[in-house]
Amino acid sequence: MDADNAAWEERSVLRVVPPVEPRKLAKVPFVELADGRLQGVVSSGSDIERVYVSSISAGDHALSCSTNNNRPCGALHGYACKHIRSLADEAVVQYGLDRVARYLRVEVPEGERLMEHINGHVERTPAAVVFSRFLRHLAYLEVPDSTDPLTELHWFPATGAVR
Numbered sequence: 681m682d683a684d685n686a687a688w689e690e691r692s693v694l695r696v697v698p699p700v701e702p703r704k705l706a707k708v709p710f711v712e713l714a715d716g717r718l719q720g721v722v723s724s725g726s727d728i729e730r731v732y733v734s735s736i737s738a739g740d741h742a743l744s745c746s747t748n749n750n751r752p753c754g755a756l757h758g759y760a761c762k763h764i765r766s767l768a769d770e771a772v773v774q775y776g777l778d779r780v781a782r783y784l785r786v787e788v789p790e791g792e793r794l795m796e797h798i799n800g801h802v803e804r805t806p807a808a809v810v811f812s813r814f815l816r817h818l819a820y821l822e823v824p825d826s827t828d829p830l831t832e833l834h835w836f837p838a839t840g841a842v843r
Contacts, residue, residue: 700776708770710814713783717805718771721748721814722763732763733807738784741800748811756802760795768794 709731711720719735732753734745745753745763755761760768771780772794781788786797 699774701773703770703773708766710810710817711767711771711774712810712813713771713775713780714813715809718767718780718784719810720767720770721811722766725762731811733810734761734763734767735805735810736760736764736768736784736798736800737803741784741786741798742803742805743798743800744803744805746804746807748807750807752804758802760798760800765795768798 706723708720708722711718716738717735718738719733722732722734724730724732731748732745733748734743734753736743743756743760743764745756745761747753753761753763756764768780775783777788777794780794781797784794784798786794788794788797
């Protein structure tokens with residue numbers, strides 16, 4: 681490892697990981713590997729004004745799905761609902777199967793799908809944290825194009841932040 685890479689790894693800035701494949705954001709507008717879970721926001725198939733916050737915990741593969749105001753998903757009964765399946769599919773598109781499987785600590789043989797190997801139990805988790813992160817990401821879409829720093833991000837180092 682050279683000195684440049686070592687210095688990079690010590691910074692408080694993370695590289696932006698480009699998607700493995702282009703994603704369509706209409707069905708799953710937000711997906712992340714964070715807080716020990718694959719989690720995100722999934723649009724309702726029946727109501728344009730409803731979204732679900734879904735997650736799969738790393739390790740024990742606990743499944744959670746509820747609306748953004750914590751109403752439980754009616755299809756989550758000990759197996760993954762369509763929202764969780766959509767989330768997992770889009771995570772694979774965004775991050776790649778190897779990375780998602782490694783994060784969730786599951787072995788997925790070549791040629792098989794991630795959800796074929798997720799056998800978790802239902803464990804309700806509050807939707808507020810994930811949904812508020814999603815809303816924060818949406819707010820950045822409304823920021824006009826500029827090279828000026830954003831006030832709320834002033835604590836990021838200014839030098840060498842883009843690689």
